[in-house]
Amino acid sequence: MSDQKPKNKILLVGYHLAGGGLERSMANISIMLNSKENYEVHLVVLEDNIEYDYNGSLLNLGTLGKSFWSKKVKKYYLLKKHIELNEFDYIIDFRYRLNVFAEFVFTRWIYRNSKVIYRVASSNLETYFTKNRKIARFLYKNAYKIVGVSSYITQMIKHEYSFKNAITINNGIDFEKIEQLNNEPLELNFDYIIAVGTFRKIKQFDKLIHSYLKSNLSKKNIKLVLLGNGEEEANLIQIVKENKAQEKVVFMNYQSNPFNYIKKAKFLVLCSLYEGFPNVLLESLACKTPVVSFDLLSGTKEIVNHEENGLLLENQNFEALTQEMNRFIEDEKLYQKCKSNTFESIQKFSFENIRENWVNLIN
Known part of the structure; x- marks a missing residue:
């Protein structure tokens, strides 16, 4: 038996x-x-x-x-x-x-x-x-x-x-799989920050575009890449056109493998109205890319350690988002500290x- x-x-x-x-x-x-x-x-x-x-x-x-x-x-x-x-x-x-x-x-x-x-x-x-x-x-x-x-x-x-x-x-998070995928070749010959997700109102990519355009990033030739698609896409494209920012904001269609895009970014931004436990933050940190995120009611505190693996800022404060994006680009010591802590910070x-x-x- x-x-x-x-x-x-x-x-x-x-x-x-x-x-x-x-x-x-x-x-x-x-x-x-x-x-x-x-x-x-x-x-x-x-x-x-x-x-x-x-x-x-x-x-x-x-x-x-x-x-x-x-x-x-x-x-x-x-x-x-x-x-x-x-x-x-x-x-x-x-x-x-x-x-x-x-x-x-x-x-x-x-x-x-x-x-x-x-x-x-x-x-x-x-x-x-x-x-x-x-x-x-x-x-x-x-x-x-x-x-x-x-x-x-x-x-x-x-x-x-x-x-x-x-x-x-x-x-x-599947570290082994992400490491394999984020090493796939990618031809983007410019510096950029990235936001990833379905183009829906709760993601607030429209407000992100405005915050980015107010920042110093574009003056430093650092572009904003929006990776995804969805019902808000036409509206987002129109905002970019109205601000004559077609050379600054880059739309990339939804990718089954977003990890090589995330890995090459300076940092990832999360500015949603609400989330549960945002996978995209885990995925970015697994790619050794630090994050700038609102301190949402749910999930973000359990992932992001402020000034350790990224920046956690007042929820829904888009002026602060502009300021913190500037700080992450201009304070190289802080940025490198956060970048060095990304991978180890999410092993749990x-x-x-x-x-x-x-x-x-x-x-």
Whole structure:
């Protein structure tokens, strides 16, 4: 008789595996858990958009079509059957959870009798629990665990929704993969700072452009590279044209490998309205590129040590952003100190360490 322990079967459920930090985290967690001998990882995505590397068995329900039947009802039915057939030990849910009716379907039918871990990756909690707190407490009262990606998010979950079973597990970083990708050749023959992300209003790239243009960076021939795409792209291009800054602000399309762009930058800027646990800061520091970031409510304090691996400034103060960008360029001693500390400062977020947090939770 074999003494081998039965494998824990884990199902990850999300919208897709492309485009943003939430989706990259789902892909990363599949890699972390599937590398353990006693774990068997499955993934289900509801939309047909696969770009990030993942590990495990994938069911892509996004290929079913676009009619109401195939888009909603059939997907939910097949997901329910998939769960029943495989008898998963745990389900980790990465979805936004805005629609109350859909959440009744998931919590009371699709996930019925399952151990479900709900992951919350934004300080805007309403995107994960619906606006009505009483309904949210009813919907998720049987959750096995609720995982916030930052200490602030976990505290707010406990305070606003009274979920006592909330814990914190940060995002992890794959140092080996990033080192491999950031060494790919890149032909940009100018100095620049960089901002990376989907062009959405909450990223506030429009205000970043204005702050950059007020700074001394352009006078020193240091350009601003915006890496990404999205609904705000036309507006951002128009702002650049109106300010006759086409030679100063460079738009680069979304890149599946942003790391070589980040590595060559002087520093990376984060000026979002809010975040959860910003992967882009971890990724920049892993590329040994220091950061300038607002001190957001969630996540940034756990990553950025002010004047040690970057600069952390008053939240939403764009005048201070201009001043700190100037300081990082003009104070070479400070800049080099921060740059030298980047890589070592985030070792606690390694895949190995974060994987152990998930293993301890599941076990």
